Amino acid sequence: MITLPQGFRLAVATADFRDKHQDRRDLALALSDVPAVAAGVFTTNLFQAAPVQVARAALEAAGEGAPSFSSPRAMLINSGQANACTGEAGLEDCLATLDMVGAAVDLPASAILPASTGVIGARMDLGKWRVAVPALAFSLGHASLEDFARAIMTTDAFPKLSGAEVRLEGGPVRLAGVAKGAGMICPNMATMLSLVLCDAAVEAAAWRAMFRRAVDATFNRVSVDGDTSTNDTLIGLANGASGVRAEGGDLAVLEEALTGVLGDLAYMLVKDGEGATKVMHITVRGAATDADAEAVARTVGHSQLVKTAMFGRDANWGRIVAAAGRAGVNFRPEDLRVSLCAVELFRDGRPTDLDFDALLKEPLAGTDLALELVLGNGPGTAKLLASDLSHAYVSLNAGYRS
Amino acid sequence: MITLPQGFRLAVATADFRDKHQDRRDLALALSDVPAVAAGVFTTNLFQAAPVQVARAALEAAGEGAPSFSSPRAMLINSGQANACTGEAGLEDCLATLDMVGAAVDLPASAILPASTGVIGARMDLGKWRVAVPALAFSLGHASLEDFARAIMTTDAFPKLSGAEVRLEGGPVRLAGVAKGAGMICPNMATMLSLVLCDAAVEAAAWRAMFRRAVDATFNRVSVDGDTSTNDTLIGLANGASGVRAEGGDLAVLEEALTGVLGDLAYMLVKDGEGATKVMHITVRGAATDADAEAVARTVGHSQLVKTAMFGRDANWGRIVAAAGRAGVNFRPEDLRVSLCAVELFRDGRPTDLDFDALLKEPLAGTDLALELVLGNGPGTAKLLASDLSHAYVSLNAGYRS
Numbered sequence: 001m002i003t004l005p006q007g008f009r010l011a012v013a014t015a016d017f018r019d020k021h022q023d024r025r026d027l028a029l030a031l032s033d034v035p036a037v038a039a040g041v042f043t044t045n046l047f048q049a050a051p052v053q054v055a056r057a058a059l060e061a062a063g064e065g066a067p068s069f070s071s072p073r074a075m076l077i078n079s080g081q082a083n084a085c086t087g088e089a090g091l092e093d094c095l096a097t098l099d100m101v102g103a104a105v106d107l108p109a110s111a112i113l114p115a116s117t118g119v120i121g122a123r124m125d126l127g128k129w130r131v132a133v134p135a136l137a138f139s140l141g142h143a144s145l146e147d148f149a150r151a152i153m154t155t156d157a158f159p160k161l162s163g164a165e166v167r168l169e170g171g172p173v174r175l176a177g178v179a180k181g182a183g184m185i186c187p188n189m190a191t192m193l194s195l196v197l198c199d200a201a202v203e204a205a206a207w208r209a210m211f212r213r214a215v216d217a218t219f220n221r222v223s224v225d226g227d228t229s230t231n232d233t234l235i236g237l238a239n240g241a242s243g244v245r246a247e248g249g250d251l252a253v254l255e256e257a258l259t260g261v262l263g264d265l266a267y268m269l270v271k272d273g274e275g276a277t278k279v280m281h282i283t284v285r286g287a288a289t290d291a292d293a294e295a296v297a298r299t300v301g302h303s304q305l306v307k308t309a310m311f312g313r314d315a316n317w318g319r320i321v322a323a324a325g326r327a328g329v330n331f332r333p334e335d336l337r338v339s340l341c342a343v344e345l346f347r348d349g350r351p352t353d354l355d356f357d358a359l360l361k362e363p364l365a366g367t368d369l370a371l372e373l374v375l376g377n378g379p380g381t382a383k384l385l386a387s388d389l390s391h392a393y394v395s396l397n398a399g400y401r402s
Numbered sequence: 403m404i405t406l407p408q409g410f411r412l413a414v415a416t417a418d419f420r421d422k423h424q425d426r427r428d429l430a431l432a433l434s435d436v437p438a439v440a441a442g443v444f445t446t447n448l449f450q451a452a453p454v455q456v457a458r459a460a461l462e463a464a465g466e467g468a469p470s471f472s473s474p475r476a477m478l479i480n481s482g483q484a485n486a487c488t489g490e491a492g493l494e495d496c497l498a499t500l501d502m503v504g505a506a507v508d509l510p511a512s513a514i515l516p517a518s519t520g521v522i523g524a525r526m527d528l529g530k531w532r533v534a535v536p537a538l539a540f541s542l543g544h545a546s547l548e549d550f551a552r553a554i555m556t557t558d559a560f561p562k563l564s565g566a567e568v569r570l571e572g573g574p575v576r577l578a579g580v581a582k583g584a585g586m587i588c589p590n591m592a593t594m595l596s597l598v599l600c601d602a603a604v605e606a607a608a609w610r611a612m613f614r615r616a617v618d619a620t621f622n623r624v625s626v627d628g629d630t631s632t633n634d635t636l637i638g639l640a641n642g643a644s645g646v647r648a649e650g651g652d653l654a655v656l657e658e659a660l661t662g663v664l665g666d667l668a669y670m671l672v673k674d675g676e677g678a679t680k681v682m683h684i685t686v687r688g689a690a691t692d693a694d695a696e697a698v699a700r701t702v703g704h705s706q707l708v709k710t711a712m713f714g715r716d717a718n719w720g721r722i723v724a725a726a727g728r729a730g731v732n733f734r735p736e737d738l739r740v741s742l743c744a745v746e747l748f749r750d751g752r753p754t755d756l757d758f759d760a761l762l763k764e765p766l767a768g769t770d771l772a773l774e775l776v777l778g779n780g781p782g783t784a785k786l787l788a789s790d791l792s793h794a795y796v797s798l799n800a801g802y803r804s
Contacts, residue, residue: 046727047735085723085752087736120720121753230724304706304791305799312800318522321487322632325448333449334489350487351523389706390800394793397707398714 002145002163005174005199007033007241011105011140012151015132017080017118017125025151027132029140030195031074031107035067036239037204038113039211041219043232049084050094051114052233058113064204070108075195075235076101077115077152078129079180082191084120084230093124100129104137115233117154117180117191149178152193155396156181157272162264164257170244173200175257179265181272191229192219194265200254201240203247210255211236218262223301223386224273234262270385271367275392278310279385283372287380292329294382296373299327301386311388313364315356317345324373335376341369404547404565407576407601409435409643413507413542414553417534419482419520419527427553429534431542432597433476433509437469438641439606440515441613443621445634451486452496453516454635460515466606472510477597477637478503479517479554480531481582484593486522486632495526502531506539517635519556519582519593551580554595557798558583559674564666566659572646575602577659581667583674593631594621596667602656603642604649612657613638620664625703625788626675636664672787673769677794680712681787685774689782694731696784698775701729703788713790715766717758719747726775737778743771 011029040059042052062071083090098109149159163176179194246254270279282301287293303323309316334349341363344352413431442461444454464473485492500511551561565578581596648656672681684703689695705725711718736751743765746754
């Protein structure tokens with residue numbers, strides 16, 4: 001059971017954006033009753049959905065000064081309609097939903113950060129919003145973190161939540177995070193959304209910096225299929241409602257907890273990647289630089305050949321070695337060492353003499369596979385979580401009619 | 403029926419490198435009876451198989467002067483054993499096979515360029531070579547281009563050949579090319595091998611330059627799965643046996659024919675990519691530079707989401723647009739135009755109003771799909787051939803036990 005940080009309330013409702021006439025929640029709101037500092041990380045795709053443009057602008061406008069009642073302290077997520085590739089009209093629709101929800105829960109529209117996931121290229125149905133928003137407002141304070149996590153799901157197989165409580169000098173503070181899937185979203189793209197709530201009191205600049213670093217170390221270190229959505233959004237809100245200040249050495253304690261929560265969520269995203277049966281925990285060490293190590297980790301983690309080999313439970317050192325060798329990174333081939341589930345596969349430019357099939361039969365049947373590459377070329381390291389590539393991935397992504 | 407250029411002889415034999423005890427040819431030799439100029443393009447992977455290292459060194463040693471009888475004028479290919487990741491011993495094995503074959507067909511070993519494809523990490527079985535080489539020598543001059551193309555196949559579904567005859571100022575000259583598969587090769591990697599024979603008389607430097615450009619425009623513009631093998635090798639031999647010189651304006655005529663032959667072979671590689679059911683002919687126009695256009699073409703062509711959509715016959719403009727948007731290339735999203743099989747899908751930042759399902763049902767059932775992206779940002783263009791991603795790809799690559 002993950003505790004909701006103090007000073008936050010959650011709400012969910014059913015708008016039936018998917019026209020399925022099911023009582024499935026598809027609208028979710030989280031808000032802080034007091035001013036909060038807000039951090040955001042967004043898709044790097046050139047195509048940015050209307051809610052991404054609006055949320056990004058709101059965070060910029062708020063700046064890094066002390067928060068006011070009208071600066072961002074809420075996040076509103078709808079699933080089923082992505083409001084991407086909808087032009088100027090899409091921006092107006094997005095602002096209209098913020099006005100609607102703001103009026104219903106007594107928040108300035110500028111305090112609400114929007115995010116959407118679902119079908120792209122189609123306008124949102126504001127009629128459905130009008131019907132659902134009163135129910136959303138009514139549920140405020142009655143929804144749980146799990147309700148919230150379920151309402152933002154699309155093709156996710158399970159809700160994704162994580163939380164932490166850490167003791168700072170002034171007392172305990174709480175963090176809670178929810179996320180939705182890195183798999184392909186109906187109908188067009190992977191959308192990844194996440195929200196982390198925190199009741200510590202922290203300066204805006206410090207919160208934003210630690211959020212950015214924590215995202216870099218976690219969400220930016222996963223690979224499902226290498227595609228990037230128009231809607232990817234991660235938001236972090238810290239409202240100080242615990243009355244405990246995070247400053248000085250406590251900042252590092254808070255950042256570690258934040259990184260842990262985001263790391264849990266990122267792991268769940270990979271595990272729930274479409275059709276995924278395995279999570280590869282790739283570690284690259286001994287590169288000239290961290291950037292080199294990351295390039296090798298990404299090339300191995302993105303390789304369709306490595307991914308299918310893992311799905312097939314095959315200790316295919318040749319595909320791993322070949323992927324490392326084409327990463328555009330310089331190292332001496334004879335220095336490379338590769339281990340899978342702690343069994344050394346490759347060393348001195350050739351496979352080792354171990355009986356891979358016998359040693360790895362059991363480990364490769366598991367879900368979590370540790371893959372380590374050592375380049376022998378310097379101090380650079382990187383980690384990456386990557387899914388495998390299965391028949392189910394092809395079925396899910398070829399079977400869909402856009 | 404493709405004509406063998408003058409002055410060349412071919413040979414094939416069965417060495418049973420795969421231990422299948424079938425009468426399947428797996429050893430092939432092409433040689434010019436007169437000195438030839440030779441060009442080579444090799445894998446860029448840091449891991450280079452022994453035959454790649456040997457062939458590359460032989461071409462370097464030959465330089466770009468007039469060829470002698472001992473400079474490279476033959477190519478020897480074995481399929482079944484890749485001789486990659488075999489260390490110093492693998493280099494010695496490779497040189498031993500050149501000595502063996504050279505002695506049997508009366509060629510200096512330095513005149514033979516080796517290439518291998520098959521299982522990596524294992525030593526070649528020289529005993530099998532010793533048994534097969536006399537038969538190889540015996541067949542010299544009796545094997546056809548198709549025999550050669552079949553002997554170098556691994557998981558290829560069909561032999562790949564193309565030829566051309568062009569009239570230069572001095573008379574006609576002939577080109578003939580063979581290639582083997584870009585699909586995954588037993589057990590570990592995609593290996594792509596190709597040989598082009600030409601009977602025009604051309605300076606070494608001019609031949610090497612046009613070969614490099616022709617490869618860049620063809621083999622370097624295909625995407626099956628983005629992986630690069632330790633053994634990829636393309637060789638071009640021009641022996642002047644026609645007595646017709648290619649110089650001045652004729653060089654461009656010859657280059658065009660060479661590009662055509664390599665283009666045919668590259669197309670066949672994509673069509674026969676493992677599990678491929680479609681060939682996307684991707685054209686990107688209107689980029690700031692050709693490099694930008696190529697980056698967009700590669701990101702779209704490599705996208706697992708776009709590949710699975712094509713397999714699923716789905717006009718999924720969202721995946722195409724999102725791939726273009728994450729290519730790391732700058733353009734205005736609202737300027738992008740996307741057409742699939744000549745039907746405009748996307749324009750002015752949103753999908754067009756056409757009925758994609760009705761218009762594209764028939765075209766998407768075909769094998770060859772034209773996909774055009776116009777960025778509206780400059781004169782840069784690029785073309786790329788890419789395969790789709792099917793269930794059969796996953797089966798072939800997950801099912802194999804290394």
